[in-house]
Amino acid sequence: MKELLKAIFFVDLIKGLAVTFRNQKPSLIYTEQYPKERPFVAERYRGAPRLNVHPDTDETLCIACNLCALACPEQLIVVGAERNKETRRKELTTFTYDVSRCMFCGLCEDACPVDALELTQDFELASYTREGVIWDRQMLEEGPLPTEYKH
């Protein structure tokens, strides 16, 4: 009899609907209005690569040791260096980073002994051309510019 009444009055259905209506509270809404609302990414987020420069002198921190290129599973980093005749040190000339093949595993930044190469919190990496996602040294030092969306 109880089962029959339950079946007639759709008790199981009402129970489920109660959950649905409980979750209608605006404070429980999770959707982010993306270009309008910028998502907050974690401090350790592994996003766009950056080649750090010294904040005062604007000189690159990279010592052209090539360890990042060796650590990279996809072999997408190419480090170009030249030996300075006077100081007898290797100096960085070019640095190419193919972001289109990068899987942001973080092995390159772990390998870097001087914290020059870093994966940053920038995440907008889209480009109109395939060449645009192969980043050269200048792009890596400046970083991608955050796009402003107008509507």
Add this chain to the structure above:
Amino acid sequence: MATSTTFLDTNELVLNMGPQHPSTHGVLRVILKLDGEKVMGADCVIGYLHRGVEKIAENRTYQQFAPYVDRMDYVAAVSNGLGYCLAVETLGGIEVPERAQCVRVILTELNRIASHLLWLGTHALDIGAMTPVFYCFREREEVLKIFEKYCGARLTTHAFRIGGLQYETYDTFEKDCHAFCDWFEKKVVEYEELLTTNRIWVGRTKGVGILDAEACKAYGVTGPVLRAAGVEWDLRKAQPYCGYEKYDFDIPTCAGGDTYDRYIVRMQEFHQSVRIIRQAVDSLPEGPIKGRVSKVFKPPVGEAYASIEAPKGELGYYVVSDGSTQPFRLRVRPPSFVNLQALDEMCRGCLVADVVAIIGTIDIVLGEVDR
């Protein structure tokens, strides 16, 4: 199981389901042999997502290959990473510090919750319950936030390294885990309210896709599918790794082996995972997070197999070393691939609509099936 012939066995209709079918959870193609609405057999065609991961491993160093395993079962990337790291650590005889093991347990259990949440959401969506998927993804978001704060990535985490961990836990890690556990336990009750007694849900799942214990063992099926058939087999208890023997938890089992029982088992596993996370967070020891591994890691000549209880079943990695920096051969035993083989047996005699429920209930990820 139903009989193989009916009074109308004049002709058999072959129906291709997938690879674009939304309920095949990716790119699975199932060739169904139909007699009217009744399924007489199902052949799986796989390989649409084959990337040759095992071959890639032969051209990468041991450390370099670690990010690739995340891309096999991308829903449970942390578990994949753990399995691979365990296999290489066994091969190289590397000791993993206590703290690293404890953090590994926390993260893999969180990942189990995330994986089961995705399963619950999509499985319910396949069967026709729209509501749970939104709630499940909301809760999964919290797990992914913990991952993002811990290692900087949400899905393909690359959280573990050979020998331990790369990242120390962040400041509020323990607090976040506890907060998540407290909040999530209430949410599981909500899902149960939505589904467990719902008559449509019960009607669509009870008695559908029965796979008994004998058949499970014959196919080598593991994970919740096996436990729903009444076999109490969980590698966390059977051959503990990462210090699972220290934690107090139960193996949920059911007896029927149908879709509904698999649902019940996974719902129980939510509670067990929460239990393990709580114990692990409370007993998180201090100490180093990475064992001694040389930068140019060359394991001795030999082979090793390590398996873990991934959310979907037994996930094993078999590594053969020739003494160089790269694996000579690497073989993965993915749970989804093995569990999928039982699809034909489960589908026979069912209706076409039930096939959707059965594919959902095995909880496959095509990235892992095809590798």
